[in-house]
């Protein structure tokens with residue numbers, strides 16, 4: 001057993017921060033705009049390796065998400081997630097999921113690419129949600145192989161956890177993934193690369209209104 005509370009739902013627009021080097025204040029402002037537009041989950045994804053910056057930015061976002069009732073998730077870094085009482089997202093090249101589970105009080109997510117067996121193993125190890133993708137060509141991460149939309153509905157039906165779709169998702173193509181069973185759409189460029197972040201987020205959030 002773990003000491004975690006019931007994990008908040010992973011659903012709707014799941015916005016992931018990009019790597020613009022703007023510092024905590026501007027990043028927080030951009031994430032606030034995504035929340036204004038209806039994002040329900042925020043992931044802090046930063047590959048800089050700058051520990052001070054990462055801690056400052058993530059702490060500011062954790063506080064913002066707490067105040068706004070949104071779920072906050074840290075990418076890759078169990079230490080930072082544990083320190084902040086946040087959720088954590090791990091992929092194939094990241095620290096061990098089962099070991100992280102024992103330390104993380106927020107929701108724990110696993111990248112499963114196009115691999116249903118990986119999803120089964122992740123849930124058995126304690127994952128609260130599974131992510132599949134990429135679904136469409138992604139400029140943020142161009143080399144990932146494509147995933148089958150049928151995996152999304154199967155995750156919920158067979159594993160009983162929310163399924164997150166990721167990769168090149170736009171307001172135009174996201175609806176078909178929601179129809180295929182995605183509980184959440186994870187988006188970087190389509191939200192944080194937009195001139196009007198709140199308006200972009202609103203268009204993704206609307207894909208769940210008709211659901």
Ligand SMILES: Cc1ncc(COP(=O)(O)OP(=O)(O)O)c(N)n1
Nearest residue numbers: 075089090091092111131164166186
């Ligand atoms: C929600 C979500 N899904 C997938 C990923 C990708 O994780 P990973 O394969 O570990 O790659 P990086 O994002 O760490 O480059 C994710 N971050 N979030």
Ligand SMILES: Cc1ncsc1CCOP(=O)(O)O
Nearest residue numbers: 138140141167168187188189
């Ligand atoms: C992190 C990640 N994992 C698979 S695709 C991807 C990038 C998603 O970014 P975008 O929404 O800009 O395609």
Ligand SMILES: [Mg+2]
Nearest residue numbers: 076090091094
């Ligand atoms: Mg990772």
